[in-house]
Amino acid sequence: AQSVTQPDIHITVSEGASLELRCNYSYGATPYLFWYVQSPGQGLQLLLKYFSGDTLVQGIKGFEAEFKRSQSSFNLRKPSVHWSDAAEYFCAVAPRSSGNTGKLIFGQGTTLQVKP
Amino acid sequence: DTGVSQNPRHKITKRGQNVTFRCDPISEHNRLYWYRQTLGQGPEFLTYFQNEAQLEKSRLLSDRFSAERPKGSFSTLEIQRTEQGDSAMYLCASSSLGGSGNTIYFGEGSWLTVV
Secondary structure: OOEEEOOOOEEEEEOOOOEEEOOEEEOOOOOEEEEEEEOOOOOEEEEEEEOOOOOEEEOHHHOEEEEEHHHOEEEEEEOOOOHHHOEEEEEEEEOHHHOOOOOOEEOOOEEEEEEO | OOOOEEEOOEEEEOOOOOEEEEEEOOOOOOEEEEEEEOOOOOOEEEEEEEOOEEEEEOOOOOOOEEEEOOOOOOEEEEEOOOOHHHOEEEEEEEEOOOOOOOOOEEOOOEEEEEO
């Protein structure tokens, strides 16, 4: 079955420390890949996306993600976390076969807490 | 620049009552999506429209749920005979037509609490 796995339910990092959030997908072919962020009680904001080309993708707010086909992974990174980064982070995929980048399958999410 | 607008933002209803949520997409966006998100989970796809046509419905969309987009602009999601299990945030999103390469933009969601 097609699935998206975010192994870490909750992560706590100190402000200024680096961050990596993991995402693995299970699909027959490489899907379209996304990372979204959600603040409490709010909708989702797109951080970055991967469709093709360079496997290192730059996004907003200083985030980047690297697509690794061999590991079926799309991990999100940030070199220095700010207190305002505390939020819920979702990895999502859309099957290429659907031709529809809006029909997304989301992971369970990772809650990021930032210590002062 | 207005984003995706949803209302009401919060709704508390008694079990068995009907509720309706409205979504106004970004102007000129052809595609409109509805998702449901329960506490501690990622959003789950419910349905989507291309202009006024409802092109796909998830198995999550039971017979008590109906969505419309009568003029290809705003959309409504109605839940009839609400149950406690319907308590969730209902998210709307929109995108322009064009297949790959287009980003969907989410609204801030409508919270439903069924008591």
